[in-house]
Amino acid sequence: MxxxxxxxxxxxxxxxxxxxxxxxxxxxxxxxxxxxxxxxxxxxxxxxxxxxxxxxxxxxxxxxxxxxxxxxxxxxxxxxxxxxxxxxxxxxxxxxxxxxVGQEGAIAIRAFYPSLHLNLAADYVKLDRPDAARTHLRRARDACTVLADDGYGNGVRAAIGRLELRLGDGGGGAGGSWGPPRQRP
Structure with a gap:
């Protein structure tokens, strides 16, 4: 009990x-x-x-x-x-x-990482720190291997892709109102 x-x-x-x-x-x-x-x-x-x-x-x-x-x-x-x-x-x-936490819990914990790093990358973009943003964006992309091919996983991968494009164009600064959606496992 x-x-x-x-x-x-x-x-x-x-x-x-x-x-x-x-x-x-x-x-x-x-x-x-x-x-x-x-x-x-x-x-x-x-x-x-x-x-x-x-x-x-x-x-x-x-x-x-x-x-x-x-x-x-x-x-x-x-x-x-x-x-x-x-x-x-x-x-x-x-x-x-x-x-x-068991196998299921372990997968859930690892599924936090893409979103955690994506959010940190977005934070660093807002603070005009593109190098730190790129570091966390790479970590987010690397951590995506645990995400399922479902709405959540696809949403996180799409947000990573959008932020990669944003940083890849030389912008990388805090200008504009764009930001990735906050994704949660």
Whole structure:
């Protein structure tokens, strides 16, 4: 019974995040940001890395300042890295790694990387840092091998392609209003 409750708790937090994201998509960016920040405070810097990754990934979307958006996207990447390199502890002091989340979870975690790097590339474009943008764009493209040939995977690959074209034309700056859509696994 206790094991079943432990498994339900992470789903509850992801559900809460999803509900707040719907609020954001409905147009209430400030309220969504405030609620996501409340969840971040509740979760804490040492909370479950998958939850921190997801939460930071969405918090980045609610930022008005590109520097703040970059900071949240970097937090999301750092949390994802904890999941894949075994540096994290899952609250009980035991390391958490891909092997701890099972095959399906491992694929889901790896599926975050194309979007994480794409978002970082877009952040760097907004900050007029084309070299950093290109670095993360290459990482996004390299990470796409785990994406399925479905709407999500095709959307991420298309956004990468659009940003590659943007950076390839010598533009690379923050000018214009273009940006890739925020893609989520």
């Amino acid at each position: 206790a094991e079943r409750q432990e498994q339900a708790a992470p789903d509850a937090l992801l559900t809460r995040i999803g509900q707040i994201v719907m609020l954001h998509h409905g147009g209430d960016r400030e309220e969504a940001r405030d609620r996501l920040l409340g969840l971040w405070a509740e979760l804490g810097e040492d909370g479950d890395p998958l939850h921190r990754c997801t939460l930071a990934h969405y918090l980045a979307d609610t930022q008005d300042d590109p520097t703040d958006e970059l900071a949240w996207d970097l937090r999301a990447l750092s949390a994802a890295d904890e999941l894949t390199d075994g540096r994290s502890t899952g609250g009980g002091g035991d390391p958490v790694g891909v092997e701890d």
